[in-house]
Amino acid sequence: MTAPRRILLTGASSGLGREMARHLAGPGVAFLLCGRRADALKAVATELRDAGATVETALVDLTDVAAAQDWVDTCAVQPVDLAILNAGMFDGRGRDGALESPMRAAVQVETNLTAPVTLGLRLADHMRDAGQGTILFISSLGAFSAHADAPSYSASKAGLTAFARALREDLAPDGVRVAIAHPGHIETPQTEVHRGPLPGIMPAARAAKVILSGLARGRSEIDFPGHLRWGLRFQSLLPWRMQARINRGLRFWVDDGPGDGKGK
Ligand SMILES: NC(=O)c1ccc[n+]([C@@H]2O[C@H](COP(=O)([O-])OP(=O)(O)OC[C@H]3O[C@@H](n4cnc5c(N)ncnc54)[C@H](OP(=O)(O)O)[C@@H]3O)[C@@H](O)[C@H]2O)c1
Secondary structure, X not given: OOOOOEXXXXXXXXXXXXXXXXXXXXXXXXXXXXXXXXXXXXXXXXXXHHOOOEEEEEEOOOOOHHHHHHHHHHHOOOOOOEEEEOOOOOOOOOOOOOOOOHHHHHHHHHHHHHHHHHHHHHHHXXXXXXXXXXXXXXXXXXXXXXXXXXXHHHHHHHHHHHXXXXXXXXXXXXXXXXXXXXXOOEEOXXXXXXXXXXXXXXXXXXXXXXXXXXXXXXXXXXXXXXXXXXXXXXXXXXXXXXXHHHHHHHOOEEOOOOXXXXXX
16 A cells, blocks of 8 residues: 555544554645644644644534534545544443433444444545545444443444445445454543453554554454454354353443433
């Protein structure tokens, strides 16, 4: 794969998105970045410009489907070589033992599934017209392990993986490539609120490198760490009660600070 020059990236203001941008930055690279936090996005943009890239930023709440579509259309006035749909959020059982409320689950599904699905479809149109481009979806190993403490997160990531695989098949004859990353736990603000075991957790810079070097090598699915991926493959063959028994050692809750009452 030749080095992408025009790169659209959602969720660039922190964590994995910021590290992927750092990894890709250099002279001749044009970034199209979005996030909701102006200060954080501005700081990333300054750093990337210092590394020689050009950067356009947009403050977009991706749960606003119309605004997100407008942003993509603006970005695609020139062909986008690589679109990384990375933005996401994590919610689950709270300190009080209750699962997230239906409203919080809805926001999670809008952010992790509806947004990348609708953006992916729009980008597919633009890239099909251009006859080139790559879309990289950031899913999660959570797509392969439904977890009792995070049902809507599990569902959003499983749904995203199914969508991306279907889109990949549809776009392949048009010269547009779709890749999916399924990372395990990464040191980002997302895991800072996770209260429970985090097996195989790795720094965000390392995760970014694994994803982008896998993409550069032409891989369609980039799943890591390998031991967890293979463990989940094996686990998925077991009856659900045995799967639940294994998951018992990995129970967690999500810390929203004092007074957290997600079930309310
Ligand atoms: N950390 C992990 O262990 C892990 C594991 C597997 C997969 N992942 C996935 O990796 C991706 C990046 O997560 P991260 O760990 O780097 O978390 P993070 O540091 O919390 O970053 C999330 C990013 O998404 C953006 N975002 C969230 N909601 C948004 C919205 N409604 N509109 C626009 N932007 C929004 C945030 O930007 P603003 O706040 O500025 O809007 C931020 O830049 C997510 O899809 C996550 O599910 C993470």
